[in-house]
Amino acid sequence: MSLSDRIRPNCEAAPWVVEEVKKLERENAALKAKVEVIVQNYEDYKAENAALNETARKHVAAYYELLDENTALRKQLKEAQP
Numbered sequence: 001m002s003l004s005d006r007i008r009p010n011c012e013a014a015p016w017v018v019e020e021v022k023k024l025e026r027e028n029a030a031l032k033a034k035v036e037v038i039v040q041n042y043e044d045y046k047a048e049n050a051a052l053n054e055t056a057r058k059h060v061a062a063y064y065e066l067l068d069e070n071t072a073l074r075k076q077l078k079e080a081q082p
Helices: 015-080
Strands: none
């Protein structure tokens, strides 16, 4: 039960106070909804970022494998030359 539902106008608070509380409750609900969207977007970003990081790790590993292979081939070529 919200605060605005528990306040009795003209008894516990002036009518304008009750209306102000209702307004603040609506604003609070709207802000909470925005926060939920932001949190969901953040979670989506984290998942996408993790996938991109994994892809980048694989590319770096492949690069180093090619670099090692290239280094070995250069060494063989150098040793084969008279």
